[in-house]
Amino acid sequence: MKKYFLCIITFSFIIIFCLGFINKENGNVSNNTMDETISYGINEIPEDLEKVTNLTKYHEDIICAVSKGLVSKDENNKITPMLASDVIKDKDGIQYEFKLRDDIFWSDGSKITPKDIAEFFKELLKEEDEKNIQALLNVYGAKEFKEGKVVFEKGVAINETDNSIIIRLNKKDDDFLNELTKPQYRLRKYLIMWRAIQNNCNKLVYSGDYKIDSINKDKIVLKSNSNEAKIGNINIFSDNSVEASMASYEVNERDIVINPPETELSKLLEEKKLITIPKSNATYLVFNSKNNAIPLQGRREIYNDICKAMEAYQNANNKEFDLAEGSFFREDKQDLTKLQARKVVSNKEGSWDKPKILTILCEDSNENRIICRSIQTWFKENTNITVKYSLVKDEFEDQELKKRYDMLLVDNDANESKKQNFYLNFKEYLSDNQNKLLEKSINVKQNQDFSNLEEDLFDNYNILPLVFYNENIAISDKAGKLKVDGNGNIDFSSINSN
Known part of the structure; x- marks a missing residue:
């Protein structure tokens, strides 16, 4: 009888012991996605997250993840x-x-x-x-x-x-x-403490799906703070360049790369590992009106040729930007009546003395380098005009320097809901009459209408739209269906690990 009870007790202990392992294993299965880690490379780990003034979009991503x-x-x-x-x-x-x-x-x-x-x-x-x-x-x-x-x-x-x-x-x-x-x-709580985020991250509480677990000059680790977060950890690394991020991506050490090199876009698109999102920033061609060196017909033909150069580049690299096609705002590309009228104007024929050399000045950026290089190559292959360009930094604000060039490339935020700011950014390039049209539109308290100014700009060919930019994001299989919110910030909670 004692042996019988001893067997029962021993058997019960074995069952309880095994159940303990089963419960642990089930727990691991149910939290499988929370064990996943996503890696993301940015150009610099921030020390100060208090104000957004000096933050890049990538630094804002951190604020959005934890708040x-x-x-x-x-x-x-x-x-x-x-x-x-x-x-x-x-x-x-x-x-x-x-x-x-x-x-x-x-x-x-x-x-x-x-x-x-x-x-x-x-x-x-x-x-x-x-x-x-x-x-x-x-x-x-x-x-x-x-x-x-x-x-x-x-x-x-x-x-x-x-x-x-x-x-x-x-x-x-x-x-x-x-x-x-x-x-x-x-x-955010205790906002002033975000000024020294590397010293204070463990003293703060966070309202977002993630919290900052650790941070130094090389890496930020974000840990899940919410059941809404599908990924347990996000590691954000400091990479010297997008090329460095892409190299790490190729060996599965990065899951997200923002704006990968242009040479990689076609491959990523073919592999269905590329997300393309329209941005509001755009580039415009400004003809130098200070010396009136190029007549109206010349400006018209040059603009048409530059648009052809942009189209040729886009055909080979169709994800970096969208062609403006005569629209000052991306949304206006749906207005076929307006676009057709502008196409008719742009096709007007006339004679003018074509120069041997055309010059372009713009701020130094990767986007402007691509545009200038594409224009230079197209003109060399299709015309007798040589295009020379200069990319500068702070010197772009030098008004005397601008006067020496035939054309400028000017970036602007083509946010249709903020047309007043958009046109004010071009104020220094407007003629006296165009500035009057701008002031007249601004002084209307409601239903501001800038259409007269816009048509004058196009008809006189002094400020013209070229391209609207896209954000390209390379994602790994692990990153799943990543989304970017309406402000252009990564929504980490949307990542659904496979």
Whole structure:
């Protein structure tokens, strides 16, 4: 009988012991994706993440990984609640109520409250540069607080309830929610401590899907802080160049490479390991109007030939940029009536004395090098004109230097929702009449219309669109279906490891 009971007890212990192993193994299976690590190379590991003024897009990616905002903008530019569960705007478009989700927590497990958000906006007003928080400065009393004229709690119209934050603006701002999706508005605690992020990362709490586990001059390690994160670890390395990142990618040591070398694009596309995303920045051709050396017919023909050069390059490298095709904004490429009218104008024939040499000045960048090289090669192969170009850095601001060249390549942000800023960036190149058209359009308080200025620019062939750029991202199989949000920042939570 004793032997019988002894056998039962021994058998029970064996079962319990084995079940312990089974539970552990099941746990590993259920958390398999959380064991995955994604590697990403950037040009430099930041020391200061407090202000966005001097941050690159890659540094902003870090802020977006470890912080969340009230609202976000997805890859289709749709604005959706993030920390908020709902956004209620009053009929006048002046007051916004952000109702907070019940399931939002800091990385230490404490709940994110309306008070936390109000305190963050208070810190942001004190610390961030004005140019980066124009939307927040439109809040009633915000500008006065930043100037030290009022107390935040009594003078600024950012108020808390039990489960929401209410913000009242000075005036209607249709772009307010869109601005709140940007990285600088992502919720961070003790903002001033982000100034020395390498010293303070372990003292901070984070509102995002990830937290900074460690950081030094060579590497940042982000660890999962949320069930919404599908990847457990993100290693961000400091790579000397995109070529170095690509070399590491080829031996499976990088999973994400931003804007890989042009020579790699076709191969990546064929392997279905390339994501291409339209960006708002574009390049424009500006004819030097200071000496009127090139007549209208000459400007027209030169522009047509340069467009042919861009088309020839794009046919061989079709992911770096989209041709402007006569459109000042990417969205206008859908306006076939306007494009056809411009095509008719551009095909007008006439005579002029063609020069033997044409000169181009532009800022030194990889994109401008490609454009200049393509133009030079095409003209050499298809015309009797020699194109010479100069790429400079700070000297591009030298007005006397600009006068010595026939043409300039000028970069601009072709954001259709910010046309006023777009045309103001070209102000120094406008004629007196065009500046009058610009001022007239700006002085209209509502429904600003820049179409007359735009047509004048095209008809006179002094400022003309060339190309709209794309962001290209090489991804490994491990990176899965990576997405980029509407502000151009990587959405790490979208990565779905295979």
